[in-house]
Every structure is written in structure tokens, then in C-alpha cells.
Amino acid sequence: MNDRKRISYNEVRRVTNLIELSNVSLKRNGNWILKEISWNIQKDQHWVLYGLNGAGKTALLDMLCAYYFPTEGYVSVLGKVFGRDYLAEKLRQKIGLVSSRLQQKLYPSDTAYQIVLSGAFASIGLYESPTDEMRQKAIGLLEELQCLSYADRIYETLSQGERQRILIARALMADPELLILDEPTTGLDFLAREQLLQALETIHLRTNAPTFLYVTHHVEEILPIFSHTLLLKKGQVFDSGLTSEMITTEKLSQLFECDVNVTWKNERASIRKRLVNR
Numbered sequence: 001m002n003d004r005k006r007i008s009y010n011e012v013r014r015v016t017n018l019i020e021l022s023n024v025s026l027k028r029n030g031n032w033i034l035k036e037i038s039w040n041i042q043k044d045q046h047w048v049l050y051g052l053n054g055a056g057k058t059a060l061l062d063m064l065c066a067y068y069f070p071t072e073g074y075v076s077v078l079g080k081v082f083g084r085d086y087l088a089e090k091l092r093q094k095i096g097l098v099s100s101r102l103q104q105k106l107y108p109s110d111t112a113y114q115i116v117l118s119g120a121f122a123s124i125g126l127y128e129s130p131t132d133e134m135r136q137k138a139i140g141l142l143e144e145l146q147c148l149s150y151a152d153r154i155y156e157t158l159s160q161g162e163r164q165r166i167l168i169a170r171a172l173m174a175d176p177e178l179l180i181l182d183e184p185t186t187g188l189d190f191l192a193r194e195q196l197l198q199a200l201e202t203i204h205l206r207t208n209a210p211t212f213l214y215v216t217h218h219v220e221e222i223l224p225i226f227s228h229t230l231l232l233k234k235g236q237v238f239d240s241g242l243t244s245e246m247i248t249t250e251k252l253s254q255l256f257e258c259d260v261n262v263t264w265k266n267e268r269a270s271i272r273k274r275l276v277n278r
């Protein structure tokens with residue numbers, strides 16, 4: 001008799017799903033901020049989380065990083081089931097996070113190099129002695145992201161574009177399985193924005209590239225590498241699926257409840273509000 005362990009469909013599904021949310025709702029201070037969110041992210045997919053101000057993007061990210069626990073529903077991130085497995089710290093070490101909120105927590109007097117190195121320990125500030133291997137890796141990342149020329153500069157003296165690159169290098173120090181970029185182009189001019197997006201395309205080509213989750217309210221930032229998009233509206237999933245099917249004139253006009261025109265050129269989208277004929 002074959003007594004090999006039978007692998008159930010659910011087990012297989014949970015191995016390929018990097019993130020799985022099923023009917024997730026979140027209540028804060030008496031308000032439902034997220035309502036019945038169901039969302040699966042598989043290892044070979046790169047997602048955009050798209051929604052207007054106040055849609056619930058930050059709340060959703062905070063949940064994925066185990067800062068919030070769902071009021072209702074099932075959440076599994078990188079194989080850790082919320083409520084069953086011990087989470088928070090260990091999980092966050094496997095998630096690279098680039099966000100303006102993280103930027104505010106960093107010590108502004110640290111050098112860019114120190115901030116990148118601190119990513120190896122997932123710490124704010126550098127309290128442990130980095131190994132030679134970590135130092136080499138940090139230098140390699142600074143080189144890859146074209147930040148070597150300002151590696152010894154104090155972080156607060158860097159431009160916003162330079163800071164974001166440093167944060168990406170820091171996030172990659174721990175070889176994350178998931179890289180969350182929360183509106184990483186805020187405050188960047190269009191050239192700095194394009195340079196940052198180009199850096200993401202380069203990271204995507206690495207052999208151990210993480211899965212991307214890119215949060216934005218600008219369709220112009222959606223790169224061809226972002227295969228899937230979730231449209232979030234008022235704390236609920238408006239729709240989700242292939243980016244080419246989500247970022248369309250029809251879909252976004254419904255999402256915004258106003259007539260917009262979405263055009264695609266060279267695999268990049270742009271959006272305009274449709275003018276009313278006078």
C-alpha cells in the first residue's frame with residue numbers, strides 16, 4: 001500500500017499562494033475600514049494595489065505586515081496563517097517595505113550605507129556588527145541601484161529620489177520574498193520617478209527577485225512587469241485580475257464614477273478625465 005503522505009488541494013494552493021485573504025474585514029474605532037476582501041497573490045505574479053485616497057490601501061498593507069489583525073476572515077502571508085502561527089517580527093523580516101512612514105522612522109543622521117546595512121537585521125538603526133558578507137552585499141546593492149556615489153552621505157542630506165533608492169537597497173538586504181512599495185514616487189519629479197521605476201525593472205530581472213506589490217494612485221507608474229492589479233474602493237475590492245483588464249477606460253470610469261479616458265502606449269497607461277462637450 002502506498003502510504004506516502006497525501007497532499008491535499010488546499011496544501012498545494014497555500015504553497016503557491018504567497019498571500020491569501022478570504023472574506024477579510026477590519027474594524028477600527030467602530031468603523032469598517034476593510035470589508036470582505038478576498039485576494040490571492042501567487043509567487044509568479046507582481047501586483048499593483050490601486051485606489052483613490054482613503055480607499056483603504058494603507059490599512060490593507062498594515063494587515064499584510066501584521067500590524068493589524070483581521071476582525072473577520074482568513075489571512076495567510078508567506079505561509080503564516082494569522083491567528084495560528086506566531087507572526088509579526090519573523091514575518092516582517094521576510095517582507096521588504098519601502099514607504100514614507102518607514103522613512104520618517106529612520107535616524108536622519110545615519111549614513112546611506114548604514115541604513116542599507118540595517119536592512120540585514122530589519123532594524124531601525126544599526127545595533128549589531130554586520131559581517132563582511134553583509135558589507136559586501138550592501139555595497140553590491142548600492143552599486144546595482146546606482147547609489148555608490150552617495151553611500152557615505154548623511155541620509156537627511158539626500159534628495160527624495162536618492163532616499164527612495166536607499167530604502168529599496170535596504171529592503172533587499174534581507175532577500176525578501178515580498179517587496180512592498182507604498183507610493184514610492186511621492187515627491188519625485190518625473191525623471192527621478194522614471195529612474196526609480198527603471199531600478200524596479202532591473203530588480204525584477206534578478207534570479208532571486210521578490211514578488212512586487214506596488215501601491216499607487218497613478219496609472220502612469222504601472223510597469224509592464226506588474227501583471228495583476230487590484231482595484232480598491234471604499235474598503236472593498238472593486239475588481240481584480242490582469243492589469244490589462246483592470247486599467248481600462250470602462251473599468252476606471254466605473255471605479256471613479258466619472259468619465260475617464262485610459263490610453264496605453266508602449267505598455268504604459270495614462271488617464272485623463274473626459275471633457276464634457278459644451
Ligand SMILES: Nc1ncnc2c1ncn2[C@@H]1O[C@H](COP(=O)(O)OP(=O)(O)OP(=O)(O)O)[C@@H](O)[C@H]1O
Nearest residue numbers: 028029031033051052053054055056057058059060
Ligand atoms: N485607526 C483608524 N480608525 C478609524 N478610521 C481609520 C483608521 N485608520 C484608517 N481609517 C480610515 O480608513 C479609511 C482608509 O484609510 P487608509 O489610510 O487605509 O486609505 P489609503 O487608501 O491608504 O489612503 P491614501 O491614498 O490617502 O494614503 C480612511 O477613511 C481613514 O480615515
